Amino acid sequence: MTISNAVLSALRCPKCGAAVSFDGRSLFCTGARRHCYDAAASGYINLAPEHRAGGDSREAVRARSAFLGRGYYADAADAIASLAEKYLADRANPILVDAGCGEGYYTNRLAECGTVCGFDLSRAAVEAGAKAARRRGIDAFYAVAGLYNLPLFEExxxxxxxxxxxxxxxxxxxxxxxxxxLIVGAAGETHLLGLKRVLYDTPVLNAPRADLPCSMRLLEKRRVQKTVRIEGSADIAALFAMTPYYYRTSEADRAKLAALDVLETEIDVELLVYGRQNGKDDR
Ligand SMILES: C[S@@+](CC[C@H](N)C(=O)[O-])C[C@H]1O[C@@H](n2cnc3c(N)ncnc32)[C@H](O)[C@@H]1O
Ligand SMILES: [Zn+2]
Structure with a gap:
């Protein structure tokens, strides 16, 4: 595994905050404790080795990889890449971070816009992202890391x-x-409504995300909306497994979905772009 100098100079030790160096096998911090993080053979680093549980399961990761690989969300990936191009147009060697990158569907796409780092607490997801990048000859850095404690220096x-x-x-x-x-991706109000119509008698529209930034400055909103036709029970099951409904739907309602060969559903993704600084803090 190799790590570019651009990534190395952005990385900091998640335990003590010191700078890091890489010898081809392990990442060492330059702090007094010399914290050490080994690279996995599949091409990622575990920067949260104490974190055992959490993040998505292998089953959920496999389901999401299979589903995303069919291109149902390609329009969302295109829109994210075009926003990145627009906002990074005048920058030399920009660093892009995918926080909660999953199995790297968007991370690997963003590699065309600069140096990209994908962080997620799910080891299975990070491994899938690193393997996909390697398979496709994409230069992307992947690490298991929590997004509330990113292993990155300020600014x-x-x-x-x-x-x-x-x-x-x-x-x-x-x-x-x-x-x-910051680009935040959120479910628009009709996202997966077709799926919910099958599962529930009275499906409700999605409420706006409750955790949207409140002290950053909203620069732009873009909405990606289309209806997709999902054919085959495997893809329908894959979509279902990557939704929150998977964990809170009764057996009887699940059976309705399992009986389908074709599902038509809305994809409705809202992309919100924020500037780091709120207007009143600009100096
Ligand atoms: C619904 S998935 C989205 C993955 C990817 N961004 C995508 O859109 O395909 C949510 C991801 O957030 C990750 N996640 C949740 N809490 C996290 C945390 N505190 N730190 C890092 N990753 C986290 C999960 O492991 C999962 O991979
Ligand atoms: Zn350290």
Missing amino acids: SADLVLNHFAPCAEEEFSRVLRKDGV
């Missing part, structure tokens, strides 16, 4: 993507450069 990132993962506003503000941007 080291040009862009943070936070797509359908918890939004740690303070932490994202800490790692973003003053002129950096």
